[in-house]
Every structure is written in structure tokens, then in C-alpha cells.
Amino acid sequence: MVLDGDLHPGDVFCITDKDLQRTIPADELNPILASLPPIGAVEKIRQYFGHKEGLLLTILKVTSDTVPHWGGNDGSAKPASNLSVEVLNTTEETTDRLLDDQRPNISVLIKKIVGYLRSKSNAKSRLLRELGTQSGSKELPWRVAKITWRILRILTKHSVKIIVQGLRLLQNKEDRIRVKKQIQLKQHLLRDTIGSSFNLVRGISSSTKYLLGGIAVSVIVLVIGITVISKTQARAMEEKTYLEQLTSIEDLMELGVGALIYKDENQARSLYMNAQTLISALPTNSSEREEKAEELIQDLQAALNEIRHLVTIPNPPLLADLETLTDGVFGNSLTLASGNVLVAGSDGRLYQFNKTEKRFDVVASLSTGSLSPIAMSQEDGRTYLLDQEGTVYGVSFENQTLNPLSISDDRWVDLEAYATRLYFLRPTTDSAEGQIFRFNRSGSSFDGESEWITSRTIPFDFATSIAIDGDVYVLMGDGSISRFVNGSEEGWGTGVVDPRITQATKLWTSPESSYLYVLEPSTQRLIVFQKETGAFVVQYRSDAFQGLSDFVVDEAGYTIYLLAGSKLYSIAPSHLE
Incomplete structure (x- = not known):
């Protein structure tokens, strides 16, 4: 086969002994050749054939349109003299540099020898080693004095020993004569050795000396x-x-x-x-x-x-801050009622976010006493709060008051309003098993308490939050979620998240939503799962989410509200687009 024409950047040229179009559909083959690098494309195409089936395949991909220009009418190649000289100069410079690296240098030699002797001297010096291991300058004089005293003591001991031995030898006349003769004999031997060496050197010719020196x-x-x-x-x-x-x-x-x-x-x-x-x-x-x-x-x-499907949000929009009203106030709970964002503050007051003024307004508070909200829920315009002591409050927006209801339990950790009922989550304690309690609404009060869960296998020791859409979902601290249908646990689980969840605190969904949302304040992130399959979808994270306490999702408005300390943030969820 002969092809006539030019290749341009991005073009792919494929040669093979197989009819690829019969084996690989065109809508799969073209993306493989166009999107993958040549090596990856070859490996991917090879997977369509059996391991024992032979395949010859060459793929060329044009990445640049810069090619050498061949001029002239005679069709012969002309040498690129400028390029050749440039390459020659570069090669010559490289060769000179390598030769310089291997050429001996006397000054470098002397420096290396001096450095080597100095390092050896320092390594073998016991005094320097001991001084170098001191912990601080305060102990240095004491250590120097101690080492000096040790050296003087050793020298004195050996000096006294030598003097005593010498005195013993000099006491006897015969010993004195023998020592004198030995000293004289050693002097003669030393003198003869030095003289013979000198004569030997002096007798060597100058040329031999130069040769030996060379x-x-x-x-x-x-x-x-x-x-x-x-x-x-x-x-x-x-x-x-x-x-x-x-x-x-x-x-x-x-x-x-x-x-x-x-x-x-x-x-x-x-x-x-x-x-x-x-x-x-x-x-x-x-x-x-x-x-x-x-x-x-x-x-x-x-x-x-x-x-990891991690979406990092560097600067989420800050909607409002509770501290602009009162110093030291934090948001504990968050809910969405009739399109309005409500925040239960740590001071026991209920705030509403004013979208026009970008601030919070107080809409309800206790007439007497105080409370510390830990959960909040609403249904059909009715809003309920659960405080840390287990007391449940109903909100009267007309009177701007929080009114305690007749039900309470200090072991409850979360509540959810659904179908004119209130559901409360109680984790397992030393005195009682974990359970979900349901109360029916009767006018403005609730009664008819019942244990809603009839069958379960998962322990409720670390149950932290619930969400209801007809089925009931229970969140555990490790991020696992259990689904209950008509009071019985159903075989269902969520996908793997990286990094894994270890300290989940809040769960949210609604009958209209196809997702489950999990909040983990310790990692400053919000994790999203598909409700039907439990598959992991995405996780949103921001360094601005310091002290996350609660969140609520407005899927119709493509907005997620997050309460972090005293600040209310919003993000636009990409998985809903």
C-alpha cells in the first residue's frame, strides 16, 4: 500500500497484519489511536486478540510539524553545515571537559591529601571526640579539666615508673657500666646507619636520582x-x-x-x-x-x-458569620425550612440567614434558661430542636420562642421529623441496647412512644446520626451506613472511600434525593454516595471548613450549606450538574 500526502501534528499512522476494523469497532478503535500514546495504544489493541495469536503492529504518532527542509531541484540532500559545526563544537567542548576531569592537578591533590590527614587526625583524637559529644557549653570547662587531669595523671605515673627503674639500675656499679655500654653501642649503630645511607645516596648519579624522583x-x-x-x-x-x-x-x-x-x-x-x-x-x-x-x-x-474523586474547594463563599452579632457564638445545628436556612446557635437562640443582607437574624429563643442544641429537623413548617440534655423543643415563629415538649431522654443523639412523626436515635450504652424511638404527633404534642427497629445485626455502639426517606439510614462513626426497611435491617452497604472515614458525625438525605451525604469534620470533607447502590460518588473538601458541625443540602438550588464554627459557607455540588 502506498500513501501520498502530508502528516500533520496529531495524525496517527498504524500498520498491522490484522484487519483491526473487523475485530475492534470503529467507535473504540479511533479513541484508542487518538487518545493513548503509541505504547499504551499497542498494549490496549493487543488485549482484543488471544494470547497465542500472533500480531504485528506499528503505530506512529506525529507530535511536531518541525522537520528538516530539503531544498534544490536535483533532489539531492544538502549538508546542514551550520548544524554540523554546532554539533562538532558541542562535542569538542564535552570531550575537553571530560579530559579535564581526568587530568591530574597538583593543587587539588595537595588539598585532598591535607583534608584526608586532617579528617584522620580528628577521627583518631580521643580528646576531640569527647569534647564533640558534650551536650552543652555549661559542661565544657568541667570536661576539659577532667580530661586534662587524666592526661597529667597518666604522664606522672609513667614518669615516676621510669625514674624509679633508672634509679634502681644506677645503684649498682655493674649495671651502670652495662647501661653505658648499651647506650654507646646504639649511638655507634645509629651513626653508622646514617652515614651509610648518606654515602649511598651521594653515590647515586644525578640522572638516577631524577629518574627515581620521576x-x-x-x-x-x-x-x-x-x-x-x-x-x-x-x-x-x-x-x-x-x-x-x-x-x-x-x-x-x-x-x-x-x-x-x-x-x-x-x-x-x-x-x-x-x-x-x-x-x-x-x-x-x-x-x-x-x-x-x-x-x-x-x-x-x-x-x-x-x-479518590476528591474535589478541593480553595475559597468557598462565606455567606454570614454569627460572631458579627455576638462574640463567641458558634453554630451547632443547621436545617432548611421553606427555603430558609436556620441555624441553632451555641447561645440557645435560633437564627435565620438573611440572603439579601448576608447576615443572621434572631427568630426564636428561650424565654428563660438556656440550652445547647445538638440536632435540628423540620417538616411541613414545623421545626424541632434536640439539646444536649435530651430535651426536645418546638419552634414558634409567631411568638419567637422555643417551647419544650413533654418528651426527653439524655441518651438521644439525633432526631428526624418525617410523616408527622419524630424519630430519635439512641446508641448502645452499658445499660441499654441501641434503638430508634418513634413518637406520633397529636396536635402540638407527641405521644405513643415505640421502639421502631425490630431486627438488626449491626451494633449501635457508635451510631451518630439518622436520615429518613421512607427507609431509615443509620450512620456509624466509621462511616458505615445501615439501611432499615419497616424496622428490619436490609443487606446494603457503601463503597470504599480513600482515605477511609473514621469520624463521621452527620448524615443527610431526603425522599427527593438520589444521594446520601456524610460529614466528617476531622478531615474537613463531605462524602457523597449513591442511595440505590451505595456506590461512592465524590468528596468535597476545603481548608476553610474548620470546626464543621452540620450541613444541609438544597439539591433543587444546586447548593450545599455547611456550618463551620460561627461561619456559614456554601458550595456548588458538581455531581448534580
Whole structure:
């Protein structure tokens, strides 16, 4: 087959001995060739054929339209003289540099020898070692005095011993004569040795002296040259290993991107974990290598965030702040009533967010006493609060008061209003099993208490929150969610979240919503699951979410309200678009 025409950036040229269009549908083949790099495309196409089936496949991808220009009418190639000279100069400079690295340098030699002797001297000095290990400057004079006294004591001991031995020898006349003769004999031997050595050297010819000196210098230069070359080769080998590590990391990252394109998140996660291991093993003995390692870590973190479905919100909109009204007030609970955002404050008052003025207005409070709300719910314009002491309050917006109801239990941790009933969650305690209690509304009060759960297997030791849409969902502290239908536990679970949930506090859903929302203040995030399958969808996080206490979702308005300390934030959920 002969093709006539030009190739442009982005064009892909594929040659194979198989009829790919019969094996791979066109709507799959074209994205493979267009979106994947050549190596990834070859690996992906190979998966459509059996392991024992032969396949010849070549894929070329044009990435640049910059090509050498061949001029002339005779069709012959013309040498690029400028390019050749440039390459020659570059090669010559590289060669000179390498030769300079291997050329002996006397000044460098002397510096290295002096440095080596100094390091050895310092390493073998007991005094310096002891002084170097001191914990502070206050003990230094005492340690110096102690070491000096030890040295003086040793010298004095040996001096006294030598003097005593000498005196013993000098007491006897025969011993004195023998010692004198030994000293004289050693003096003669030393004098003869020095004289013979001097005569021997003086008898050597000048040319021989120069030759021996040259040999000695040559040996020294050779040793130094071998040492320098060895170190240069070691550095070159270390640099080669470093570059190979970088190549392996980049290959793993590229394969991980390819796996994500085909929705294979498990494979991508495994590849990225391998890349993370290699990055942690990279040497960082220079500023350039430190910067490269930081760059790779940032790229890897961005790739892992994509797998984790993590949406980071750097600056969520701040709607209002309770501290603009009263210092030290925090928001404890949050709900949405008839399109209005209500916040139960730590001062026992109920606030409404004024969207026009971007501030909070007090809409209800206790006539006497105080309360500390821990949960709030509303239904059909009726709003209810549960405080830390287990007392339940109804809100009268007409009178702007909070009125206590006749039901209470200090073991309740959450409430939910649904179908003219109030549901309360009680975790398992030492004195009672965990249960959900239901109360029927009778006018403005509630009665007819009943234990709603009839069958369950999951323990309620760490139950923290409930949500109701007809079925009842119970959230545990570890992020697991149990679903109950008509009082009985149903086999159902949520997908895996990375990083895993360990301190979940609030759960939200509604009959109109297709999602379950879980709040984890310790990690400053809100996690979303599909209600039908329990599959993990997305997680939203922001550094601004300090001290999260509650949230509510307005899916019709594409807004999530989050209460963090005294501040009310909002975010636009991307999973609803």
C-alpha cells in the first residue's frame, strides 16, 4: 500500500497484519489511536486478540510539524553545515571537559591529601571526640579539666615508673657500666646507619636520582588519577541510576493515566502506589533533585485525587458569620425550612440567614434558661430542636420562642421529623441496647412512644446520626451506613472511600434525593454516595471548613450549606450538574 500526502501534528499512522476494523469497532478503535500514546495504544489493541495469536503492529504518532527542509531541484540532500559545526563544537567542548576531569592537578591533590590527614587526625583524637559529644557549653570547662587531669595523671605515673627503674639500675656499679655500654653501642649503630645511607645516596648519579624522583611522582599521580577517575565513574553511574528511576516513575504515571482513561481505577491506583514508592526512594542530595522530587509528589497527589474523586474547594463563599452579632457564638445545628436556612446557635437562640443582607437574624429563643442544641429537623413548617440534655423543643415563629415538649431522654443523639412523626436515635450504652424511638404527633404534642427497629445485626455502639426517606439510614462513626426497611435491617452497604472515614458525625438525605451525604469534620470533607447502590460518588473538601458541625443540602438550588464554627459557607455540588 502506498500513501501520498502530508502528516500533520496529531495524525496517527498504524500498520498491522490484522484487519483491526473487523475485530475492534470503529467507535473504540479511533479513541484508542487518538487518545493513548503509541505504547499504551499497542498494549490496549493487543488485549482484543488471544494470547497465542500472533500480531504485528506499528503505530506512529506525529507530535511536531518541525522537520528538516530539503531544498534544490536535483533532489539531492544538502549538508546542514551550520548544524554540523554546532554539533562538532558541542562535542569538542564535552570531550575537553571530560579530559579535564581526568587530568591530574597538583593543587587539588595537595588539598585532598591535607583534608584526608586532617579528617584522620580528628577521627583518631580521643580528646576531640569527647569534647564533640558534650551536650552543652555549661559542661565544657568541667570536661576539659577532667580530661586534662587524666592526661597529667597518666604522664606522672609513667614518669615516676621510669625514674624509679633508672634509679634502681644506677645503684649498682655493674649495671651502670652495662647501661653505658648499651647506650654507646646504639649511638655507634645509629651513626653508622646514617652515614651509610648518606654515602649511598651521594653515590647515586644525578640522572638516577631524577629518574627515581620521576618514578615516585608518577606513582603518586597515577594513584591520584585512578582515584579521581573512580570517583568520576561512580558519579556517572549514580547519575545513570537516578535517570533510570525517573524514567520508571514517568512510565508508571503514564500507564496510570491510560488506566484511568479506560475507567480501571484499581489498576491506576496500583500503578500510582508503585510510583509513590519509587519517588520516596529518590535521592535528594542536591537542590535540583529536591525540586524534582517535590514536583513528582505534586503530580502524583493530583493523580491520586482524581482516583479518590476528591474535589478541593480553595475559597468557598462565606455567606454570614454569627460572631458579627455576638462574640463567641458558634453554630451547632443547621436545617432548611421553606427555603430558609436556620441555624441553632451555641447561645440557645435560633437564627435565620438573611440572603439579601448576608447576615443572621434572631427568630426564636428561650424565654428563660438556656440550652445547647445538638440536632435540628423540620417538616411541613414545623421545626424541632434536640439539646444536649435530651430535651426536645418546638419552634414558634409567631411568638419567637422555643417551647419544650413533654418528651426527653439524655441518651438521644439525633432526631428526624418525617410523616408527622419524630424519630430519635439512641446508641448502645452499658445499660441499654441501641434503638430508634418513634413518637406520633397529636396536635402540638407527641405521644405513643415505640421502639421502631425490630431486627438488626449491626451494633449501635457508635451510631451518630439518622436520615429518613421512607427507609431509615443509620450512620456509624466509621462511616458505615445501615439501611432499615419497616424496622428490619436490609443487606446494603457503601463503597470504599480513600482515605477511609473514621469520624463521621452527620448524615443527610431526603425522599427527593438520589444521594446520601456524610460529614466528617476531622478531615474537613463531605462524602457523597449513591442511595440505590451505595456506590461512592465524590468528596468535597476545603481548608476553610474548620470546626464543621452540620450541613444541609438544597439539591433543587444546586447548593450545599455547611456550618463551620460561627461561619456559614456554601458550595456548588458538581455531581448534580
